[in-house]
Amino acid sequence: MSTRAPAKTRKPRAARPAAPASRRAGAAAKTLRTGRKGSAVVARPQADAAHDAERVIAISGSQSGLGLAIRQRLDAAGVRTIGIDLPGKGADVEADLSRAAGREQAVQGVLERCDGRLDGLVANAGVDAKDAKLTFGVNFHGVVDLLEGLRPALAAGAPSAAVVTVSHAVMVTPGVRSAAADALLDGRDGRAALLAGRTPSAAYAVSKLAVARWIRAHAANAQWAGAGISLNGVCPGAIVTPLLERDLADKLKGPLIRAMPKPLGEIAEPEDLAGIFEFLLSRDARFVVGQLLVSDGGVESQWRQADWPQPWDISLARFLFKLFAQR
Numbered sequence: 412m413s414t415r416a417p418a419k420t421r422k423p424r425a426a427r428p429a430a431p432a433s434r435r436a437g438a439a440a441k442t443l444r445t446g447r448k449g450s451a452v453v454a455r456p457q458a459d460a461a462h463d464a465e466r467v468i469a470i471s472g473s474q475s476g477l478g479l480a481i482r483q484r485l486d487a488a489g490v491r492t493i494g495i496d497l498p499g500k501g502a503d504v505e506a507d508l509s510r511a512a513g514r515e516q517a518v519q520g521v522l523e524r525c526d527g528r529l530d531g532l533v534a535n536a537g538v539d540a541k542d543a544k545l546t547f548g549v550n551f552h553g554v555v556d557l558l559e560g561l562r563p564a565l566a567a568g569a570p571s572a573a574v575v576t577v578s579h580a581v582m583v584t585p586g587v588r589s590a591a592a593d594a595l596l597d598g599r600d601g602r603a604a605l606l607a608g609r610t611p612s613a614a615y616a617v618s619k620l621a622v623a624r625w626i627r628a629h630a631a632n633a634q635w636a637g638a639g640i641s642l643n644g645v646c647p648g649a650i651v652t653p654l655l656e657r658d659l660a661d662k663l664k665g666p667l668i669r670a671m672p673k674p675l676g677e678i679a680e681p682e683d684l685a686g687i688f689e690f691l692l693s694r695d696a697r698f699v700v701g702q703l704l705v706s707d708g709g710v711e712s713q714w715r716q717a718d719w720p721q722p723w724d725i726s727l728a729r730f731l732f733k734l735f736a737q738r
């Protein structure tokens with residue numbers, strides 16, 4: 412049972428004032444802004460404090476480490492948070508995200524508490540387990556099923572945001588097998604586990620690569636950006652949490668983590684990163700879509716300096732086809 416206070420009844424959203432004259436653009440500008448001829452200009456969000464006070468945001472992995480810091484940060488900002496975590500951890504919604512039935516339970520539990528309308532979702536719960544099935548269940552299916560199950564509620568709350576806790580493991584783990592992530596994206600978990608290999612945290616890196624690709628593949632779609640939901644990922648480096656403590660205690664992983672460069676001279680505490688999530692959940696970040704925000708104190712930029720950004724290797728003909736024929 413949850414030890415947290417029962418959810419308050421949601422206040423109706425304040426009516427938006429009419430757009431100022433400068434925003435009542437002509438037909439040409441309207442088409443440019445919406446990308447569709449003759450369609451209405453997309454409603455612009457208001458940035459007033461009263462509007463913020465009634466925001467409702469769900470967070471998985473809310474009872475420990477980074478998720479706890481994000482929840483506390485949002486609570487302090489007056490957001491009503493709905494925490495999701497394993498049974499017995501004291502979250503509002505208790506569910507085991509490693510199992511399909513648990514994921515369904517999590518979605519239903521959140522929907523009941525938010526009246527079918529969410530302003531934000533943080534899909535944050537994650538594990539770095541030896542058992543690839545468990546790692547894939549929480550880090551990939553536990554994210555994707557939550558995103559898909561709560562997408563209609565996010566669309567009802569649009570403009571809204573979904574932020575996934577990925578990891579810089581996607582960029583700085585050597586030899587992560589792309590084919591393993593593809594297999595996971597195809598729902599072939601057994602094959603993904605086989606292809607991932609047995610090096611320390613291989614399944615973890617594969618699960619995070621798959622989820623990063625899922626974000627990139629879906630964020631700009633009609634169902635996400637087109638429905639007013641800004642979907643992004645955050646890729647932290649090492650953060651002092653129980654997950655890191657467990658990895659540090661591992662004979663193989665511990666020395667590798669300790670040897671990682673620290674361009675900032677220190678390892679992040681969960682509170683150091685919570686504000687990044689708060690920003691990505693805010694209306695100020697609405698135009699950030701489909702991005703993986705690396706927040707690892709400089710490890711990725713130090714090691715992969717010239718690998719990004721990559722110029723777009725595309726012929727002019729293919730580009731023009733994309734621009735005019737493929738919407």
Ligand SMILES: NC(=O)c1ccc[n+]([C@@H]2O[C@H](COP(=O)([O-])OP(=O)(O)OC[C@H]3O[C@@H](n4cnc5c(N)ncnc54)[C@H](O)[C@@H]3O)[C@@H](O)[C@H]2O)c1
Pocket residue numbers: 471472473474475476477478495496497500506507508509510535536537538549576577578579646647648649650651652653654655
């Ligand atoms: N700590 C790091 O160094 C680090 C680095 C990069 C990314 N991350 C990512 O940050 C996220 C949060 O991790 P953390 O470091 O705060 O770890 P943590 O262990 O402190 O917290 C993880 C939370 O997820 C919950 N959880 C685990 N399995 C679950 C399940 N089956 N169902 C529901 N909830 C479950 C746990 O109960 C816990 O509350 C994870 O996605 C992790 O991969 C962590």
